[in-house]
Amino acid sequence: MTTRSSLVRRACQDYRQYLRVILEPAMRDLLIEAKARRATLHHVFGANLFIAHAVDYVYAIxxxxxxxxxxxxxVREFDGLFSVGGSRLGDRKFELIDAINNALKHIRLDPKRYRDVEGRYGPISxxxxxxxxxxxxxxLDGYRFDYVSAVLAPAGRALTDWDFEDDAQIRxxxxxxxxxxVDYYGAEDALMESNEPADAIDQMxxxxxxxxxxxxxxxxxxxxxxxxxxxxxxxxEPRFRADFDFDAVMSRISGAYSPRN
Structure with missing residues (x-):
């Protein structure tokens, strides 16, 4: 008899492999093409499909x-559960990803099955x-935006921005x-954590x-x-670092600086 622990272990292993061989390379390629202004429909629909199915792997776990x-x-709650960035579409990015994926599969969405989604965005195909x-x-009705930057990039990061060490972390x-x-500052972190005067100007x-x-x-x-x-x-809409200490950095830039009262 298959035990629950073995089912969980297998589901975690499936998800880890899916990330490694499918989703991560697909998102890496898509973001390279998008940054170079070479994004195409087949790139985007492919990445959208892979993200939509990643949800099924998490759901299986x-x-x-x-x-x-x-x-x-x-799917409706996925954004809130998994730290999906950006607020242009509220907490409904994965719901839209799922709808776009099913619209591709079925040409158009069934308005009865997707009443809530189409009530928000209008007809989706x-x-x-x-x-x-x-x-x-x-x-969409009342919407016109870059699908990669507003939807796929933040959703992809929420799924792939982790280096899972073991099945326990995946669970x-x-x-x-x-x-x-999700760490939205990434490469800046090491710089901003420095207390070296030589880094102060770059920090500012x-x-x-x-x-x-x-x-x-x-x-x-x-x-x-x-x-x-x-x-x-x-x-x-700028994302300012809440942990930036202006006075401390200015003091390292100039010994004559006097902190504000």
């Missing part, structure tokens, strides 16, 4: 662990995505009870040039203002 839930409810100037945009991730928070430059909270680009490269979300024009 939860089922093996004995968590009883409806897949549709799980595979034609909701289209290429324009090296980007793949998503056009914690799948249950949503671990401290798995980094702190004064934040990236957009939604697309991850700097202000000069952010194109959120070209897009529409829920009927409102987007804009550059």
């Amino acid at each position: 939860r089922n093996a662990y004995g968590i009883t839930e409806n897949r549709r409810d799980f 595979f034609q909701s995505l289209f290429e324009q100037d090296g980007r793949v945009l998503c056009l 914690r991730f799948a249950r949503g009870d671990g401290d798995f928070v 430059i980094a702190a004064c040039n934040p990236r957009c909270s939604h697309c991850g680009e700097g202000e000069e490269d952010c194109v959120c203002a070209e897009y529409v979300f829920a009927g409102e024009q987007g804009e550059f």
